[in-house]
Amino acid sequence: EEPTKLKIAGILSAGKEAPWETSFVNSMNRVIAAKPHGLDIEVNYTENVYDNAEQVFRTYAQTGEYDILFGDTAYVDAIEALKDEFPETMFVMSGSGNHGLGGNAYWIFIHAHEPAYVMGQFAGKLTKSNVIGAISTFPAEDTNDQINAFFQGARDVNPEVKAKMTFIQSWFDPTKSNEATSAQIAAGADMIYQMSGAFEVCEERQIGCFGNYVDMSKVAPKSIVASTIVKWDPHINWIIDQWWKAKTTDAEFDAPMKPKWFPWSEGSGDLVVNPAWKDKIPADVLALAKKTEEAIKNGEKKIELDMSEPKAE
Amino acid sequence: MLDQLLQASILASIAAATIRIATPLLLAAIGELVAERSGVYNMGVEGMMLMGAFIGYLAAYESGSLWFGVFAAALTGGLMALVFAIMTITLKVEQIVTGLALNLLGAGLSNYWLRAAFAGEGKTPVIPHFSDVPIPGLSELPLVGPILFDQRVLTYLAFLLVPVVWFFLFRTRYGLIVRCAGENPKALDVKGVGVAPVQYAAVIFGGIMAGIGGAFLSVGSAARFVPDMTNGRGWLVIIIVIAGLWRPWPVLVATLAFSLLDALQLQIQGIGLDVPYQLLLMMPYVVAIVALAIRPSRGGAPATLGVPYLRE
Amino acid sequence: MDTTTPARLSVRHLTKSFGQMVANQDISLDILAGELHCLLGENGAGKSTLSSCLYGLYQPDEGEIRIDGAPVDLNSPGDAIRAGIGMVHQHFVLVPTFTVLENIAVGTGSGLSLDRRSALRRIAVICEEYDIPLAPDRLAGDLSVGEQQWVEIVKALYTGARLLILDEPTAVLTPDESRKLFAVIRRLIDDGISVMLISHKMTEVMQSDRVSVLRKGRLVATVKTAEVTRDKLTAMMIGGQPPSAARAQRDTVGSGQVLSVRDLTLSRDGRPALGEVSFDLAAGEILGIAGVSGNGQDDIFECLAGLTTPDSGSIAIEGKALLHASPAEMAGRGVGYVPSDRFRDGLVSDLTIAENLTLGQQWSSRWRKGPLLDRTALDTNAETAIADYAIAAPGPSARCGKLSGGNAQKVILAREFAKARRILLCNQPTRGLDVGAVGFVHRELQRKRDEGCAILLASEELDDLFQLADRIMVMFRGRVMATLDTQAATYEQVGHLMAGQEKQAAAA
Amino acid sequence: MERRREQRPGARFVGLAVALAGALILCSLLFVAAGASPLHAFSALLKGSFGSLRATGETLVKATPLIFTGLAACVAFRARIWNIGAEGQVFAGAMCAFWIQHNLAGFPAAVQLPVIVIASIVGGALYAGIAAVLKTRFSVDEVISTVMLNYIIVYVLSLLLLNGPWSEAGGFFEQTARIDKSAWLPVLLSGTRLHAGFLLALAAAVLVQILLSRTPLGYEIKAAGSNLRALEVQGTNVRRVILVVLLVSGALAGLAGITEVYGVHHRLKAGAIMGYGYTGIIVAILGQLHPAGIVVAAILFGALVNGGTLMQIETGVPSALIYAIEAILLLFFLGGWSACNFRLRRVRHA
Ligand SMILES: Nc1ncnc2c1ncn2[C@@H]1O[C@H](COP(=O)(O)OP(=O)(O)OP(=O)(O)O)[C@@H](O)[C@H]1O
């Protein structure tokens, strides 16, 4: 007899308003609407979990009601402590800071470096000062990959480009992030990858900025050139498939030891150009970006996955 | 690399950033200065700023008016200060502890309310924010014009308040009363002037200023609220008042010094000087400690700061 | 002054208690217009409490206060000021960082601006009328004690008082300054202002028109001063015969220098505090220090107690030089120190009597059992001290903050006498004490001297010095003016020296 | 209104009961505002904190660091030394312990555990010692220095963890690698996470009680809290007292670091040890600066934080509310307690 209901706990490291969490929730909503395997999916979220993970996972697991405990970041310690005690429950961890545990502990990874590379091409082509920048929170593998790809994309189309890098050392401090932006602008940057999510200065100074995780065009209509969009849909679908397989066949949970990630071609991300900027971008640049996107998607072009800490020049 | 730092455009950027970073600190510090001059050590500035930032954002979002947001933030700061005043002035509860409790309250309530207000939306909406208002004429001055005279209204307000508060404290009858409350409240009491009303007024003024300082963060410089967005600025304000020897002009200098270090640190990162940024970020605190340790004068603290006044 | 003069202030059946403690019980008295009315009573008799009730600082539990016949509700000093009452408090209520003008003007006037001009004018008028010397622009913190007292008085007059309450204003004044104060009081009375004066000094009390005597919170009687004698008043106050305060004559002063001080020089905040002070002190001798407070006495004591290191000079105890000794080392040499401000320097209010009796010796093996304090030893010690010094307290574990001034002083004496094997430093040991307590302190000091202890005694009460000291050293502006043999010295001579007048003193 | 002389215990009890009722009503209103039934929320809170052996164990786990930081505040505050720096001293304790322990891989637990405990004491004490030296030698107010030291050490840890000598090989998170099991604080009760640190905390509470009430240092703390000057005049080196008090306070705070790192998270990272210092101050005050009271208050706070998780899962009330509840409890408690010191006086009119 096949299950008709699926109950998921979404265990978020920060609040839902943070872009990373927003992208997760948005993807989850799309999956719920799509009803994979005809399942009625219910999701209950807990926010700001990061340092209290073991207790939150355990509290969910002990209710016995939840099929999948879906964590959006590095929860390997908590999952390792619990996975054998709750063999019927499926545990999910995401991104860097984890390691493979197998069994009922699944590990997914989001890499948005491919669209980030294309954004880098925009930046490299559009910059007048030949100085581009990136502002991020902390250096972490799953953000470093994007920043490195962004810089790489720019350099590949414009060898003159110099890159500036600032970490604001806070998960979310818009004021600091804005000041960091001003500082980079003063240092000559006119194309900035905003990973710490504050666009006020970009808007004011009307320089080119790039967003990530979700489409930032509405947030900063005057300055956003393009945004990478993170889509968890293939990952979530894969997890649900794995769960379905285990529940409908005799197979045990058997998670791979390596992280599961999906390339752009499989819908793990997207690139949205701000409609308001479309006219300002020369046609050849748009064409180049289109071409690169297709090449990446059909496998002709491989973008190096560089997760080391990006450095300024 | 150093020569990069010394370029005119970079220096101008650092100067302008210093003034922006200084604004919320200065607003709150001026308020705290007056409160401490009246003898009350308000350690709840962080909580008041945070609630001010949140309510300012919420009110601006709901009403569509940024100035209404600022007004609501001032009200919120004032209200929290009223709670603080009732606790410490009327009920004589330890001031440091009450301040900590208010910080906790501010953090908890703003975070909770944020979640409750925007539950399910998954995202807090971005609102418009104040933009720069160049002062005609002055803002066109070469070099200093764009730095000093192309700022937000709240920034002008903050800097204008320094001479105003100086005049109030040292040139008016009420200023003398406020200072007397901090130096020897009994001297006020025996003149038939109630100590409590003076301290209430000073503390509430401090709260209002902290609220506006917080609002500057959420509607003046960012355009949204994020949990814990004050990020320790309330504590810095308390340090600034002490480093500024409880006097308006030195407080201004201390505020600018802290802000300059912060601006410098961001600029150095932006230029790409290969110094670990943690070192740069801790710089203001280290410098402050050293400055406090070697400062020549130790005076300035109101004599009965933090001591509740009892007649008997 | 006859009783037909209308009463400026009438108190009827006033009762005020603090918890169980009844500080004022059923007090009824009248202060007439233009009279000098003295309030007399032992420490803790309730004089300050009564004044505070009259000034609206405390609200009486029962009773009625009338001003010029009309009942008033004094809920705050503001009410009192409006009713024409001014008060000079037992302890100064000044802001040291404010100027004299600011101290006087704060809280007065109206409007936003601080009208310095008119304030200056009013102060000048008052100062001229009563011949009070004041410099309005000096910082209150820079003033001498006497000058601060003038500020307090002008402050009270500035608010337009018609009844002035002075709570022990002369306790800190020199004889000269006290005389001057009385001259001012005279003028006030001539102007029709009533003065209620609290004092422990009989010479001053005798100058009043009428005296009200308080004992243990109750009014014993109000009498016309002209109709009583000093002894009668004292008997009323303490409820018995006063102890005789005759100077105990001694033939021999102990031999052997115990303490030798040479050329002690000290400056504080850049200002000279002590200039080349030298003296010797022998076992069994009492050396008195006379001087207006603030003329270096405190500095000598702080140097000797190890609290301050002098800039130059030498201190030797039994020939052993000890210039940079810490308080603990000094105590270790058998030096006991009775500080002038007992609640600031001498006692910890939150500690019990037993604990205060061992203050500073908490690590001594005498009071410890292994790493822990030996409570039994502490308590036994305290019980002995309570008995020996007749300390009025419930027991060893009573907190010192609850003791009256006299009893607090006894706790300090008990501790320091035990510590003072060689030298006892006594700075103002009788300040603010009542007659009974003063007599007790005198007897104890004599006993200690007879045991062979060398005693350095500073007092603003010349009576203390003339009764106890073998020699009197007079200090002025940090310097020794002269050291006189008590037998040969006169009050007048010492008074002149205290005021820095060498010639007149020599002539006298 | 005027101050009461005598406290009747009855009045105090009533005052506190009223304060507690007020706090509960205010919290209930917040629950209602969040769209949850207060009854449901409170019962979830209770169930989550004491509903089972495991829940109780978890509550005690959460209480453990708070006991230490509460005691740290208690020792300092009794002497009226405002050590706001327990936060940084927790970091220092954890960092010092890790610094020494991570070189001891392979040693048996019997060696590593005592080393960890001692190192955390030393680390916390030394860091507090900086504030002590600043206060006694340079007269820098301890409130200021400790607050600034709190900020500085966060960056120092970050420096060490992020591409620093302590960062996890191949990792980018600001944390160390997992600590070897041999250095974990042993679990006391199987089926819970309750670790030996809790016993350590109880022992510390007893020791602090003895220290305060029975030893010469406790005597000095009491005296310093009332009249530091008299203590000095009477021959006690008050610089030493200030130094020792801050060292003891810092040492206690330092221990909170290892209970979290070696008892709960098994990694050194900022998030594991953050916030306990400030909360400890509140715990100390709620516990009336008495060790026994502090243990009770810490367990109460542990229960709130612990139960808050289940409350959020069951009722959807954001767990951030827990902090507001803590603050409201504290404010009402302080207000109620203080209000008992006063009685209203009817002003008679003649
Ligand atoms: N605020 C108070 N709380 C409790 N008891 C008090 C208070 N003020 C005074 N007392 C007590 O009331 C009694 C009267 O004190 P009061 O100060 O009026 O005495 P006094 O006559 O002025 O003594 P002195 O000559 O020492 O100044 C004393 O026993 C004192 O301990």
Ligand SMILES: Nc1ncnc2c1ncn2[C@@H]1O[C@H](COP(=O)(O)OP(=O)(O)OP(=O)(O)O)[C@@H](O)[C@H]1O
């Ligand atoms: N200020 C202090 N701080 C810390 N420890 C102290 C202090 N004073 C004394 N001690 C310690 O207390 C112990 C005994 O102190 P002390 O020598 O004062 O006692 P004692 O009564 O003279 O004892 P004994 O007669 O046995 O020498 C010594 O071990 C000393 O180290």
Ligand SMILES: [Mg+2]
């Ligand atoms: Mg008195």
Ligand SMILES: [Mg+2]
């Ligand atoms: Mg010895």
